[in-house]
Each structure stands twice: as structure tokens, then as C-alpha cells.
Amino acid sequence: MEGGELPGLLVNEIGGICGILHSHVAFLRKHFYLITMKELLENRKHLSRKVQAIYLWWHKPVIDRELLQSLPNLKVIANSGVGMDHLDLKLVASFGVKMANAPRAVCSSTADAGMALLLASARRLVEVHHIAISSSMDYCEADILGVKVSGATLGIIGMGRIGYKIALRAKAFEMKILYHNRTQRKAQEEQAVGATYCEKIDSLLQQADFVMVAVSLTPQTRNLIGKRELELMKPTATLVNISRGAVVDQEALVMALQTGVIWAAALDVTYPEPLPRDHPLLKLKNVIITPHLGIKTDKTTYMITEEAVENILAALNGLPMPSEVLPS
Numbered sequence: 001m002e003g004g005e006l007p008g009l010l011v012n013e014i015g016g017i018c019g020i021l022h023s024h025v026a027f028l029r030k031h032f033y034l035i036t037m038k039e040l041l042e043n044r045k046h047l048s049r050k051v052q053a054i055y056l057w058w059h060k061p062v063i064d065r066e067l068l069q070s071l072p073n074l075k076v077i078a079n080s081g082v083g084m085d086h087l088d089l090k091l092v093a094s095f096g097v098k099m100a101n102a103p104r105a106v107c108s109s110t111a112d113a114g115m116a117l118l119l120a121s122a123r124r125l126v127e128v129h130h131i132a133i134s135s136s137m138d139y140c141e142a143d144i145l146g147v148k149v150s151g152a153t154l155g156i157i158g159m160g161r162i163g164y165k166i167a168l169r170a171k172a173f174e175m176k177i178l179y180h181n182r183t184q185r186k187a188q189e190e191q192a193v194g195a196t197y198c199e200k201i202d203s204l205l206q207q208a209d210f211v212m213v214a215v216s217l218t219p220q221t222r223n224l225i226g227k228r229e230l231e232l233m234k235p236t237a238t239l240v241n242i243s244r245g246a247v248v249d250q251e252a253l254v255m256a257l258q259t260g261v262i263w264a265a266a267l268d269v270t271y272p273e274p275l276p277r278d279h280p281l282l283k284l285k286n287v288i289i290t291p292h293l294g295i296k297t298d299k300t301t302y303m304i305t306e307e308a309v310e311n312i313l314a315a316l317n318g319l320p321m322p323s324e325v326l327p328s
């Protein structure tokens with residue numbers, strides 16, 4: 001089917017790890033003529049002129065100069081998440097192509113995933129699950145003692161939309177909340193979640209029982225948490241990372257976890273993703289790792305696709321895009 005006059009939307013694939021979900025296809029087909037990368041490569045001559053938009057799912061397809069040069073009618077790229085670190089924004093903009101992310105759809109679920117990791121690590125859910133289903137149920141009380149969450153201090157690094165949602169959740173858990181951000185939030189926003197601003201990251205690291213990293217990956221935040229920062233943390237503290245793996249110096253983290261510099265880590269993100277199967281982080285008992293779970297709920301992924309469609313249609317119709325991202 002040629003899709004009549006519908007604008008062509010390039011997607012990596014349908015299904016698979018880096019493909020749009022089957023359940024989104026009917027909705028996308030209402031608005032676009034869907035073209036997969038495989039179809040494009042098999043029929044470049046005919047299909048490359050049709051592509052007016054790209055929907056990046058799980059950072060794919062890879063957007064490079066060659067692909068941009070091959071799509072003369074491309075006008076917009078929508079990303080299925082908030083982080084844009086996998087895109088060369090200046091390169092894309094130099095082709096006159098607009099870009100959008102999906103901040104409205106992702107924030108709550110990413111914050112939920114952060115709290116889930118924090119709680120799972122504190123209460124040793126993975127370990128105790130294995131004990132509970134083991135045939136012998138052979139354990140002593142000390143093996144399942146966790147860390148008390150209510151009343152503990154949470155340090156949030158990065159108080160953007162996701163960081164703020166984490167604070168809202170942590171408040172309900174009666175946690176004391178500290179945060180570090182490039183700019184201080186308004187007083188009413190701080191009061192609403194009971195959060196205290198730490199201008200210096202060091203003071204947050206020294207006080208927190210849980211440190212939650214929720215910044216975007218930029219040249220300024222790469223390796224933000226290194227050996228020095230880990231050594232500032234309490235030996236009883238847990239690091240939770242839901243942003244990007246490269247915000248934390250992973251070698252320093254392994255060392256800190258192996259030598260008791262910090263108590264535990266709960267990671268939704270690593271580098272690379274997934275980690276090689278022999279990576280030391282996969283062997284540590286005090287680490288929980290999830291495979292970049294942040295946005296992975298049925299409803300959230302559908303909302304992301306809706307947000308992408310809204311942005312793409314706005315761009316194609318020359319209207320302001322609700323979540324346009326400009327190169328900085």
C-alpha cells in the first residue's frame with residue numbers, strides 16, 4: 001500500500017528490541033505512511049523522497065550525515081524519550097530538520113522507576129525473592145535486613161521535571177529531600193515537596209542516604225559522579241541512577257561497591273547497554289540492574305507515541321511544536 005497522500009514516517013523496525021511496538025502501528029498508520037529502515041534500504045530510489053519524518057525508537061535508526069543527506073524531504077525527527085544525547089542536534093539542525101522529545105509522557109514513569117529501584121535496593125527485593133522461592137528457605141535474619149526508607153535522606157541530583165516527580169514521591173515516603181540543580185527551584189515549588197537546595201553537590205553527597213541521579217547527559221554531566229564524589233558519600237549510602245550510564249564513572253563505581261566506599265547501587269542505566277556478560281557490576285550482590293526500564297509501561301509508551309505524532313504533525317503543518325528541542 002502506498003499510503004495515498006499520507007506523509008512518510010521512517011521507523012527503525014516494527015517489533016524487536018529497537019522497533020516501534022506492534023500496538024502503536026494502527027495509530028501511526030492513521031497519520032503516516034510507515035516505512036521501515038529495511039524497506040528504505042531495499043527501495044531507496046522510490047522511498048527516500050517520501051520520508052518527511054523519523055520516529056526514533058530506542059535511539060534507532062542511527063541518525064548520521066549519510067542518512068540525513070539521503071532524505072531530501074525530511075522535516076522533523078521525534079524521539080521516544082526525553083534524553084537527546086544520542087543525537088547530534090547541530091548536525092540535524094544544519095539540514096533544516098526540526099527535533100522533538102517527549103517530556104510530558106516520560107516523567108512520571110521514569111520517576112516511578114527511580115523509586116522502584118530505590119525501594120528494591122533498600123529492601124533487598126531481588127535477594128529476598130530468591131530466598132523466598134528457594135527450596136530450602138535457608139537464611140538467617142541478618143541476610144534480609146534492609147535499609148529504612150522512611151525518614152532517610154534522599155539527595156536528588158538534577159531537579160528537572162523527572163527530579164521533581166521523584167521528590168513528590170519521596171515526600172509521600174516521609175523522606176528528607178535535598179537537591180542539587182543548576183538553578184534553584186522557586187520557593188513554593190521547594191515547599192510543595194519539602195526539598196532543600198544544596199548549591200554544592202558535595203554537601204548533598206555527604207548528607208544523603210540515597211543519591212538519585214536524574215540529570216541529562218551533557219558534556220558537563222559526563223562522569224559527574226566519579227571516585228571523589230563516591231568517596232564523599234556515606235559508607236551506608238546507595239546510589240540510584242536513572243539518567244544515563246555515562247553520568248557515573250563506572251570503573252570508580254565498581255571499585256566503590258567492592259571496597260565498601262558505598263553500600264549499594266541501583267542502576268537503570270549503564271554503559272554500554274546492555275553490559276558485557278562478564279562485567280564486574282553484574283557479579284556484585286549489592287547492585288540491582290534493570291535494562292533501561294524508565295519509560296517501559298504500556299500506557300507510557302503509547303503516550304510517547306501520541307506526543308511524537310503531535311510534534312511531527314505540528315512540524316509538518318508549520319505550527320509550533322509542543323516539545324521542540326533546539327541545539328544549544
Ligand SMILES: O=C(O)[C@H](O)CO
Binds near residue numbers: 083294
Ligand atoms: O530519555 C528518556 O526519556 C529515557 O531514558 C528513554 O530513552
